[in-house]
Amino acid sequence: MEIGESRIGNLLVLRPQGRLDNVTSAEFQPILLHAVTAGAADIVIDLSAVEYISSAGLRVLMTASKMKARGRRLAVAGLHGIVREVFSISRFDHVIPVFGSVEEAAAEWERDSQTAEAPESEPAPGAPIAVRFWGTRGSLSAPLNDAAVRAKIRQALVAACERGLADPADIDLFIERELPFSVRGTFGGNTSCVEIGGGTGGDYLLCDLGTGVREFGNRVIAEHGAARPHCFNVFLSHVHWDHIMGFPFFAPAYIPGNRIRIHGCHKSLREALLRQQSAPCFPVSFGSLPATIEFIELEPGIEYRIGGFSVNAIRQFHEGESYGYRFSRGGKSIVYSTDCEHKTTVLDAAYPFVEFFRDADLLIFDSMYSLAETVSVKEDWGHSSNIVAVELAQLAHVKQLALFHHEPAYDDASIERVLRETIRYEEISREDHRVEVISAYDGLELTV
Numbered sequence: 001m002e003i004g005e006s007r008i009g010n011l012l013v014l015r016p017q018g019r020l021d022n023v024t025s026a027e028f029q030p031i032l033l034h035a036v037t038a039g040a041a042d043i044v045i046d047l048s049a050v051e052y053i054s055s056a057g058l059r060v061l062m063t064a065s066k067m068k069a070r071g072r073r074l075a076v077a078g079l080h081g082i083v084r085e086v087f088s089i090s091r092f093d094h095v096i097p098v099f100g101s102v103e104e105a106a107a108e109w110e111r112d113s114q115t116a117e118a119p120e121s122e123p124a125p126g127a128p129i130a131v132r133f134w135g136t137r138g139s140l141s142a143p144l145n146d147a148a149v150r151a152k153i154r155q156a157l158v159a160a161c162e163r164g165l166a167d168p169a170d171i172d173l174f175i176e177r178e179l180p181f182s183v184r185g186t187f188g189g190n191t192s193c194v195e196i197g198g199g200t201g202g203d204y205l206l207c208d209l210g211t212g213v214r215e216f217g218n219r220v221i222a223e224h225g226a227a228r229p230h231c232f233n234v235f236l237s238h239v240h241w242d243h244i245m246g247f248p249f250f251a252p253a254y255i256p257g258n259r260i261r262i263h264g265c266h267k268s269l270r271e272a273l274l275r276q277q278s279a280p281c282f283p284v285s286f287g288s289l290p291a292t293i294e295f296i297e298l299e300p301g302i303e304y305r306i307g308g309f310s311v312n313a314i315r316q317f318h319e320g321e322s323y324g325y326r327f328s329r330g331g332k333s334i335v336y337s338t339d340c341e342h343k344t345t346v347l348d349a350a351y352p353f354v355e356f357f358r359d360a361d362l363l364i365f366d367s368m369y370s371l372a373e374t375v376s377v378k379e380d381w382g383h384s385s386n387i388v389a390v391e392l393a394q395l396a397h398v399k400q401l402a403l404f405h406h407e408p409a410y411d412d413a414s415i416e417r418v419l420r421e422t423i424r425y426e427e428i429s430r431e432d433h434r435v436e437v438i439s440a441y442d443g444l445e446l447t448v
């Protein structure tokens with residue numbers, strides 16, 4: 001088999017020709033492996049002159065991808081016809097970066113190096129901050145089952161039939177304006193994961209690593225491709241299972257060049273992530289993940305500057321302790337406070353949480369139980385209620401309150417009922433300040 005070799009700057013281009021099958025792969029493998037283990041160049045395999053690739057050929061690419069040094073990049077380019085199809089069917093396009101041409105790869109990597117070096121620019125005061133909820137369920141993931149979906153369809157059809165709708169545009173309007181959210185949508189079943197800041201400059205900020213982080217990671221890869229490295233600043237409230245269980249399925253952790261910085265106030269962060277991702281519970285050990293993963297211990301009461309935000313932490317009342325975080329940028333503040341039990345006897349203006357929540361534009365708050373539960377059977381279970389959420393938000397003059405960490409036993413109609421009742425309670429108990437109450441759901445996007 002003929003294999004061309006050329007260079008564009010610090011980029012090595014290998015150009016195999018013909019078929020990459022059982023026979024020719026044996027010739028290609030030593031050349032490719034030599035290229036990825038010797039020298040420091042990034043490598044693009046130009047497949048524009050390859051007319052067929054078999055599983056043996058794909059295996060060579062995977063071996064090279066695994067053997068390359070951390071921080072070095074490997075991609076394929078110029079796929080066409082059957083080769084492109086095989087890449088797609090085998091899902092290799094999910095694990096090896098694919099570019100239209102060698103020149104495109106070179107240009108994209110050059111851009112990445114420049115953005116990585118660009119100094120962090122300060123956002124203008126009042127600049128909007130995007131918040132996206134990837135997981136909002138408490139304690140355990142709670143997917144919809146067949147019966148729940150069927151019940152929603154039935155409710156929607158009955159309501160539509162009553163209206164005699166036939167025009168698709170009218171149906172869209174009807175869904176949007178007249179069906180309750182619990183019928184047209186779902187609060188979702190993923191556990192805690194919230195993205196703050198919308199990935200400005202290729203860096204992301206996340207609160208917790210519940211099962212919602214799987215979809216977040218997939219979205220980042222779908223949007224930017226696997227080749228572009230990112231920095232993920234993660235803040236862990238605590239290491240209870242529901243707040244870390246998504247990490248083994250966080251695809252960017254499996255891509256070298258990505259940097260994951262896990263912040264938290266517990267000393268046991270690394271140990272917890274290591275333990276959940278080790279034999280016999282999980283087949284891929286935490287230590288073998290190709291991304292660079294760092295742990296950064298924070299102290300409550302100290303203001304940090306991380307990922308373009310000022311960040312403060314507060315210790316919360318929860319078994320094994322949990323921590324709430326306040327993120328501020330350009331005069332706006334978002335508080336992430338989940339898994340905390342506020343006793344009703346301490347709720348006055350001197351309560352430290354009132355100061356911590358003060359004037360927040362958005363307060364994300366654990367309101368898993370009813371007030372009755374938190375003072376009876378579920379007292380000391382470490383969670384709060386919608387009533388306490390409203391009272392604290394009013395005392396602190398919070399602008400918007402997002403109910404969060406939903407009880408997994410609740411269906412969509414129950415969560416919607418809690419939201420209605422909470423909005424009503426806010427009206428009843430309001431003195432001088434109105435708090436807007438919403439209920440977080442998986443996929444909710446806000447701008448603060």
Ligand SMILES: [Zn+2]
Binds near residue numbers: 240339
């Ligand atoms: Zn939790």
Ligand SMILES: [Zn+2]
Binds near residue numbers: 318
């Ligand atoms: Zn917890």
